[in-house]
Amino acid sequence: MTTRTEPSATALHDIPGPVTRRRHRIYSVASTVLILAVIGWVVFLLLDTGQFAAAKWTPFAYKGIQELLLRGLGNTLKAFGYAAVLSLVLGAVLAVGRLSDHRIVRWIAAVLVEFFRAMPVLVMIFFVFVALRVQPLPALVAGLTLYNGSVLAEVFRTGINSVDRGQREAAYALGMRKTQVTTYVLAPQAVRAMLPTIISQLVVALKDTSLGYLITYEEFLHAGKLIASNLDYDLPFIPVVMVISPIYIGMCMLLSWFATWVARQERRSPKTKAVEVAPAEPGTLLPGAR
Template sequence: MSSVLYDLPGPRGRRRNAVIGVLATLAIAGLIAFVIYRFWKTGQFEARRWEQFKFKAVQMEIVNGIVATLQAAGIAAVLALLFGAVFASGRLSDRALLRAPSTWVVELFRAIPLLILIFFGYYVPLQYGWSIDKMWALVIGLTLYNGSVLAEIFRAGINAVAKGQSEAAYAIGMRKNQVMRLILLPQAFRAMLPAIVSQLVVLLKDTALGFIITYPELLTAGKTIGGRLAFGLPYVPAYLVIGAIYIAMCGALSAFAWWLQRRLTRVPKATVAAKPVPLQDVTRQV
């Protein structure tokens, strides 16, 4: 059996794929074991390097870093979604007066590296004597970059809906905003959800760039914890803990998105079952 794009392997091909899979697994396991060995060899697992994590003050540093990270990520996510929705609507407009500026803005901020946007958000106001909070400088950069990417995701998702859907809606007299709100968006949202969540995960991880402007997010807390000479400069233990926390937060966001997608695509069950008709009643009607 074969498909258009892929021929199913035969017995020799399956054996070859199995051997490649085993070798790849062994190579990855060997690499992980080597990294752990090097950590152990250089004393990264010494009790002294991990001792400070049992102190409440250090735990509160990590908690405060998590709160600062989630605060910046939450505000930037909401603003980026609004930015993306507005400029995606502009790019889909029939009027060139709206479509051209929206296209220019989206392409501009997609092309500028996020770090430069954060620098502009923080240092440019300072050049004119304006005081700006570090969190808002980070949020501005995250909003402009990720909002531009989300605008393209929204536009592509709406354009991916079959044209027959909108043509049928126009045929029954619906206006364009009704077609967009009632017909296209509900269908496109299900298709766009994985890409939207993926970009929000990127946004959450990009909050670590706030370290450059000394915003007290999670990575900044990890650098502070790892730079203490009394505990042997435990940078590796600190960054292992911080990395595990980032993985947990991104995993929780992905799990929520998976649950939401399953809920949105669930087919509703019929609440009232059809009652069986006795055979004698059918024969009477005939």
Template sequence: MTSVLFDVPGPKARTRHRAMAVVGTLGLLALIAFVLYRFYDSGQFTAKKWEWLQYEAIQIGLLEGYLATLQAFAVAAVGALLFGAVFATARLSDHKFFSAPATAIVEFFRAVPLLIMMFLLYFGFPTIGVKMTPFVVVVISLILYNGSVLAEVFRAGILSLPRGQSEAAYALGMRKTQVMVLVLLPQALRAMLPTIISQLVVLLKDTALGFIITYEELLYYAKNLGGSLEFSRPFVPVTIVVAVMYIATCLLLTWLATYLEKRNRRSSKVAHIDTKKAEETVLVGDSTI
């Protein structure tokens, strides 16, 4: 049996793949165990290295840094989604006046590394009289980069929809802008939801780059705390705590994506069943007449 891109594995191949998966899992667990042992052997799990967690001021500082991270993420996520929707629509325009500049902007900001963009806005723009706070620089940089990526995601989602969707809308007398905004874009959002959430997870992690331009987010506070001589420079314990906070937030976003995807599939099934029942009712009525 074959698929479009590869041969479907047989019994021996499946057994071999399971064995390789088991070996890989055991290898990964062994590596994690070795790293944990080295941390333990070097005294990273001693009470003195973790006593900083007992101080209320440090707990509040971590919380404030985490909230600053979430604030930048929330504003940048909304801006990136709007940016992506607008520029995806512009790229699909039949008028070169809109599509050509939109294409140039999207390709440019996708090509520029995020950190260079932050450096340019924070250190370069003041030389021409434009000075922005670290928060504004982080948000604008995240919007421009991730919004450009999302613009391509939206464009791919719109192009993947059946042509009958737009043709039916045009047959009803709708203009192209209305077709794009009211018919195609909402469907593309639902279809590309997992990819969109994945890019938002990337956006969340990219907020950590803000510490380089002194934005006081979670990693910025953790860097200063990890270098504290008062607590014997607890770099490893602080890194573990911050990593757990980032991982928990990313897992929450992943869970949200899974939940929305399941709910969307459930709504589609209900709508399909309702449509089928309506058709059957019409057929029964016609046969009775």
């Protein structure tokens, strides 16, 4: 009976020895102490300036302030929902244009992508709001869609092109059309590689909804600004930031968690495990073929 032993090293790096492990522990402890010291210093400053005084937090118990914050949060999620869906659609359309066999279509799509990627989001939002004279919500959604859609177009195009060239050639050899190759062969394999970048860009879109307060859209940050500037409540700026910031961070973390969950489900799904083009049986119809 043979006993299998674990290798002492891999092809990429050596397993750390006792000295290296001890050094890593020292670095970890030192980093933890430094982080705790910074957090303690910040908490001390907040205590020293009276930011945790009960009088400064009591207004959050008022129903009017709670309703204002909830309404602002709902408006933020509404703008993000519209912008996320439209950005994905626009990104897919522009990616198809960039991958087109027609030179004029590729050129137009490339110009649009590069133009909207280069334009600051705030400039596009102000242009739609002021020049086109539309309401704050459509102006905010339009600006976010044009920018994030153009970025996602490059993500989609790169993801499709990153699939092994042999998959594409094998699909064409079976007589599949380009639409079929992209839909049934390339996209299923590319989606797992693209998903983290897509979610990261959607997180950017979620955070950029805060630009809506500059065009008087009553989103979450706008609600916090109204509360902090209302002298009737005597509520300073810092407590408002301490309430709004964790909610923004929580929404971004929830979106990242959702991306991780979707990626895990994709890896477990038999439909997305090593999607490859296999030789077709005689008489077998290809997807969408007549």
